[in-house]
Amino acid sequence: MTQTLEVQDPVTELEQFKMFIDGESVDALSGRTFESENPFSGTNWSVAPDGGPEDVDAAVRAARSALEGPWGQLTGFDRAKLLRRLGDLVADNAERLARLEVQDSGKLYREMIGQLQYLPQWYYYFSGLADKIEGRSIPTDKPNFLVYTKREPVGVVAAITPWNSPLLLLTFKLAVGLAAGCTFVIKPSEHSPASTLAMGDLIREAGFPPGVVNIVTGVDRKVGEHLASHPGVDKVAFTGSTATGAAVAQAAASNINRVTLELGGKSPQVVFEDADLEAAANGLIAGVFAATGQTCMAGSRLIVHESVHDELIRLVTERANAIRMGDPNQPDTEMGPVANRPQYEKVLGYLEKANQEGATVACGGVGDDALGGLFIKPTVLTDVTPDMTVVREEVFGPVLSAYTFKDEEEALRLANDTPFGLAGAVWTKDIHRGHRMADKIRAGTIWINAYRVVSPYAPFGGFGSSGLGRENGLEAINEYTEVKTVWVELSGATRDPFKLG
Numbered sequence: 001m002t003q004t005l006e007v008q009d010p011v012t013e014l015e016q017f018k019m020f021i022d023g024e025s026v027d028a029l030s031g032r033t034f035e036s037e038n039p040f041s042g043t044n045w046s047v048a049p050d051g052g053p054e055d056v057d058a059a060v061r062a063a064r065s066a067l068e069g070p071w072g073q074l075t076g077f078d079r080a081k082l083l084r085r086l087g088d089l090v091a092d093n094a095e096r097l098a099r100l101e102v103q104d105s106g107k108l109y110r111e112m113i114g115q116l117q118y119l120p121q122w123y124y125y126f127s128g129l130a131d132k133i134e135g136r137s138i139p140t141d142k143p144n145f146l147v148y149t150k151r152e153p154v155g156v157v158a159a160i161t162p163w164n165s166p167l168l169l170l171t172f173k174l175a176v177g178l179a180a181g182c183t184f185v186i187k188p189s190e191h192s193p194a195s196t197l198a199m200g201d202l203i204r205e206a207g208f209p210p211g212v213v214n215i216v217t218g219v220d221r222k223v224g225e226h227l228a229s230h231p232g233v234d235k236v237a238f239t240g241s242t243a244t245g246a247a248v249a250q251a252a253a254s255n256i257n258r259v260t261l262e263l264g265g266k267s268p269q270v271v272f273e274d275a276d277l278e279a280a281a282n283g284l285i286a287g288v289f290a291a292t293g294q295t296c297m298a299g300s301r302l303i304v305h306e307s308v309h310d311e312l313i314r315l316v317t318e319r320a321n322a323i324r325m326g327d328p329n330q331p332d333t334e335m336g337p338v339a340n341r342p343q344y345e346k347v348l349g350y351l352e353k354a355n356q357e358g359a360t361v362a363c364g365g366v367g368d369d370a371l372g373g374l375f376i377k378p379t380v381l382t383d384v385t386p387d388m389t390v391v392r393e394e395v396f397g398p399v400l401s402a403y404t405f406k407d408e409e410e411a412l413r414l415a416n417d418t419p420f421g422l423a424g425a426v427w428t429k430d431i432h433r434g435h436r437m438a439d440k441i442r443a444g445t446i447w448i449n450a451y452r453v454v455s456p457y458a459p460f461g462g463f464g465s466s467g468l469g470r471e472n473g474l475e476a477i478n479e480y481t482e483v484k485t486v487w488v489e490l491s492g493a494t495r496d497p498f499k500l501g
């Protein structure tokens with residue numbers, strides 16, 4: 001993302017995107033636009049509308065009237081058909097959408113095409129649930145009443161997403177919310193708006209009525225702020241940093257709105273002395289160097305038994321030093337650049353601080369100017385202590401901090417010594433110990449002898465500062481529905497009006 005331009009400026013060679021409001025592809029009402037930078041080439045490659053509060057207002061109005069219009073009359077079965085169609089269209093357009101994400105964020109094509117080809121599964125999974133959102137019949141202590149519950153859509157959802165995996169993180173919200181019958185105003189990150197804007201055409205082509213899904217973009221963070229605090233919104237579904245999440249939660253609270261928050265993490269990878277060290281090293285690489293470490297579930301804290309520390313660090317640094325960095329479009333590239341300049345500066349700042357606080361660089365530790373673009377070498381830090389900044393705060397970059405434990409009790413204490421609780425892994429061949437640890441680590445997802453596996457079928461979300469609520473799985477339906485209880489008097493008799501029934 002760079003400077004704001006007037007739309008009348010002739011910007012011909014850049015790819016142009018429009019917002020999507022009430023079924024139409026539109027410019028910002030102000031006519032302003034902003035450009036998005038490709039972090040690999042360092043050049044601007046696309047232009048998006050620079051929307052403002054007035055565009056958000058129009059999108060919220062459209063979402064409200066769609067909810068009260070034909071969309072609200074559709075059955076779950078009808079919604080399921082639309083969701084399946086959308087899934088098929090995402091599959092047909094996976095390559096184009098993946099390329100847009102690579103251009104905007106510098107993430108690897110091999111990673112993004114994998115994500116995009118998997119995304120239809122979310123639409124298929126939740127299409128299967130759309131006509132199975134059921135209430136209960138409740139046998140109460142009052143025999144002359146029939147009591148039942150039903151689940152109704154929460155209403156208009158504001159979906160606010162970050163730059164790191166724009167469509168994956170949007171799909172976590174959109175597939176389930178549409179299945180539940182909600183309508184949407186989506187605000188992607190100002191750093192990577194293109195793939196989300198491109199979804200507008202697919203939503204129209206799938207046949208969703210106008211206004212069911214609206215997409216607004218804007219360079220100013222006030223656009224998200226305006227949407228999160230909008231009185232016409234019923235729920236805010238947010239993925240992003242913990243600091244912004246707290247602001248979003250406050251804005252939502254001022255309207256007594258529902259909120260789900262998927263925030264940052266500082267996830268532990270605990271490696272016991274009996275672990276398959278080759279497998280653990282591979283999981284550590286996947287956990288913190290895949291996606292250049294720019295994932296909320298990055299396994300950025302290595303907590304390793306002191307007896308295998310040196311051997312594991314040798315294996316990890318050997319592989320880290322061999323990681324092929326370069327053009328994210330090339331199929332054999334393993335690590336691309338950091339997604340944008342502020343994030344690049346932030347990661348370098350953490351490395352500088354780690355150095356000042358006494359950490360040892362086992363590999364990496366610096367940027368890589370030779371490649372051009374915003375590259376940082378895969379970094380492993382040893383001799384870190386649990387109180388160092390690099391251990392306490394989310395880096396959101398390719399930086400692994402390693403420290404040791406002596407016994408299981410200490411491993412658990414160190415794993416839980418964090419305000420975050422998004423994910424974590426335990427590497428051991430002892431099945432009893434694996435389950436004991438999984439039971440006691442305070443995080444929303446625990447992998448045993450694996451890392452970085454997600455699915456539409458399995459709930460995902462955080463404990464503590466990592467968030468509120470769950471995305472994916474059956475649990476997600478509850479986040480997008482309100483429960484209504486209906487009492488039906490059966491006897492036809494009148495009752496004492498001054499006594500609680």
Ligand code: NAD
Nearest residue numbers: 161162163188189221224225228240241244262263264296
């Ligand atoms: P961010 O918090 O800066 O921005 C996220 C989104 O919020 C953007 O669209 C932004 O424009 C918008 N926004 C900014 N200020 C706002 C406000 N006051 N009110 C409403 N919206 C506002 O995050 P980012 O830098 O885009 O993304 C990186 C962060 O996201 C990391 O901290 C990472 O851990 C987190 N993340 C979490 C998950 C998860 O599922 N837990 C997944 C991916 C990323």
